[in-house]
Amino acid sequence: MQWTSILAIYALFWVVSAFILLPFGVQTHDEAGMDKIPGQAESAPANFQPKLIAKRATVLAAAVTAVYVINYAYGWITAEDLIFWGPTAN
Template sequence: MEWTSIVAIYILFWVVSAFIMLPFGVQTHDEAGIAKIPGQADSAPANFQPKRVAKRATVLATILCTLYVLNYAYGWITPEDLMFFGPDPK
């Protein structure tokens, strides 16, 4: 696999991981016991920390991309393994 493909796959994993990590550890103003600003949405986060989200996304994306590349190299799971319906290939 080309290194540029690995970088592109890593970026895709990172973006998906960042969206997955967004809701974890975030509290609303009501949950944190902080007064809301007039006109503020009830679901607005009180303690959003983008650096923490980026760090968590980086760790998760690194693990997932590593597993993906290793699976590509060693062929642990093949397309035939994912065929749940249809005729048995044997």
Template structure:
């Protein structure tokens, strides 16, 4: 596998990880006991920690990419293993 392919796969996993991790660790003003600004959404976070989110997404993406590349090299799960129905399913 080319290093550029690995980089592209990492980027895809990074973006997906960032969206998956986005709602975790968020506290609203009601949960923190802080008064809201008039017109503010009820779900708005008290403080957005973008750096922490990106770091967690980068680590998760690196882990998932490493597992993906290891599976690609070793062939643990192949396309044939993912076919759950059809003539070769038995």
């Protein structure tokens, strides 16, 4: 596998990881015991920390990418292993 392919796969995993990690550790103003600004949405986060989310996404994406590349190299799970129904090869 070429390094550019690994980089592209890492970028995809990073974006997915960031979106998956967004809701964890976030509190609304009501949950944090803070006053809301008039007109503010009730679901607006009170403690949004994008740097922390980016760090966590970086670590998670690196781990998932490493597992993906190792699986690609050793072939533990192939496309044929993911066919659970349908025609089978004879």
